[in-house]
Amino acid sequence: MRYRLPLFIILTVLIISACSGISTKQPLPARKPERQAGPLPDSAKPKYNLTGYPVSTQQGYIDGCETAKRTSWAFKDLNRYDTDEQYRMGWDDGFSLCKDTK
Numbered sequence: 838m839r840y841r842l843p844l845f846i847i848l849t850v851l852i853i854s855a856c857s858g859i860s861t862k863q864p865l866p867a868r869k870p871e872r873q874a875g876p877l878p879d880s881a882k883p884k885y886n887l888t889g890y891p892v893s894t895q896q897g898y899i900d901g902c903e904t905a906k907r908t909s910w911a912f913k914d915l916n917r918y919d920t921d922e923q924y925r926m927g928w929d930d931g932f933s934l935c936k937d938t939k
Contacts, residue, residue: 883910890927893917897927902935904928 883903887895897918903910917924 883908891923893921893923894927894930897921897924897929898931899927901928901931901933903931905932905934905936 883899885895885899885902887898890898899910900912900914904913913928914924918928919925
């Protein structure tokens, strides 16, 4: 009878330590990779169904939406935003529509 409590404690410790295990998760990178300035290469662009819109509007929408989602593809071409009305409209639309879908 007097061995039950120590035996119970030992078994409890063994069971708890067996459940802890070794984590196989990879450490997070120290810094988020940065995207180069300029338009995305076609192979890397996020896919959106923007059929029927001008190319400038499509590119602006993708950049605006990715910026709102705060992904690694977030980008705003300031020069193009100031000079290209189609890009600006696409960027603004993409940003406003995607900011609530994070």
